[in-house]
Amino acid sequence: MKTPRELILARHRAALPRLDAIRHRQVAALRRDAASRRTKAASGLARWRTALRERMSPVRPAWVGLGVAWLLVLALRLPLYLAPAPVFATPTVAPPVRALSPVWRAELAARQRLRADLLGLRPAASAPSDRPASEADRPRDRSELRVTPRAFLA
Numbered sequence: 001m002k003t004p005r006e007l008i009l010a011r012h013r014a015a016l017p018r019l020d021a022i023r024h025r026q027v028a029a030l031r032r033d034a035a036s037r038r039t040k041a042a043s044g045l046a047r048w049r050t051a052l053r054e055r056m057s058p059v060r061p062a063w064v065g066l067g068v069a070w071l072l073v074l075a076l077r078l079p080l081y082l083a084p085a086p087v088f089a090t091p092t093v094a095p096p097v098r099a100l101s102p103v104w105r106a107e108l109a110a111r112q113r114l115r116a117d118l119l120g121l122r123p124a125a126s127a128p129s130d131r132p133a134s135e136a137d138r139p140r141d142r143s144e145l146r147v148t149p150r151a152f153l154a
Helices: 004-056 060-082 102-119
Strands: none
């Protein structure tokens, strides 16, 4: 009579070729999946490269032109940054200031009064002038102005 060990080994020997076939099929399937994943990743990267190349190739001369233009700008501006600043530069002389005409003075005073009135500020004390102040020259509030509608004038 056979021992239990011998019986188990006999069954195992009989199943061994079928188990090897299953193992070989599974390993081959895993290798195919890994290869297809690598191919898909490579093809995805290749697709991005070709798409980028297709989009950039028609405008390549434009990119080259822009690059040349920037290099030209940098070449022309670089000496300005590298040149030392002059130690004794001649000061620029401002043109002489002309006195304001009376028309401009009146317009400026009217604008200052309007600004002060709109902002709610009191007009600053002006410097004493050569002519005496009259009632017509004093600054007025907008509420003191009389506005007559044109419809009533006709």
